[in-house]
Amino acid sequence: MISFVKNxxxxxxASAAVAAVLFNQAWHxxxxxHLQTDIIVHHxxxxxxxxxxxxxxxxxxxxxxxxxxFFLVPHALAAFQNDYSGYLSGTLLLNTLLxxxxxxxxxxxxxxxxxxxxxxx
Numbered sequence: 019m020i021s022f023v024k025n026x027x028x029x030x031x032a033s034a035a036v037a038a039v040l041f042n043q044a045w046h047x048x049x050x051x052h053l054q055t056d057i058i059v060h061h062x063x064x065x066x067x068x069x070x071x072x073x074x075x076x077x078x079x080x081x082x083x084x085x086x087x088f089f090l091v092p093h094a095l096a097a098f099q100n101d102y103s104g105y106l107s108g109t110l111l112l113n114t115l116l117x118x119x120x121x122x123x124x125x126x127x128x129x130x131x132x133x134x135x136x137x138x139x
Contacts, residue, residue, distance in 0.1 A: 026125050033121040037114045044110055060089045061105040
């Protein structure tokens with residue numbers, strides 16, 4: 019039981035550290051150009067959808083329908099602002115929430131899946 023508690027703390031600390039590093043790198047000028055390429059494209063696609071009401075006019079048609087709808091979530095998290103910085107903040111918030119959700123799911127169900135003999139293979 020003690021090792022499980024230590025693992026929980028280690029997982030939470032590691033998740034918080036990863037989120038902090040990602041957040042800091044997203045705003046760092048040396049990393050921002052590399053990291054923002056996809057975010058700029060996603061923001062442009064959301065803007066095109068909001069203007070036309072259709073995904074048929076977007077510039078890159080390589081995404082699955084679920085991903086396209088997912089790109090709207092950061093726009094909503096940014097209080098429906100139409101500027102790029104709001105969309106970037108919404109994307110960072112969404113990714114941080116996903117990291118936290120993964121950590122909580124692993125804490126909640128991880129050891130039980132292993133103890134019950136469940137195999138992922």
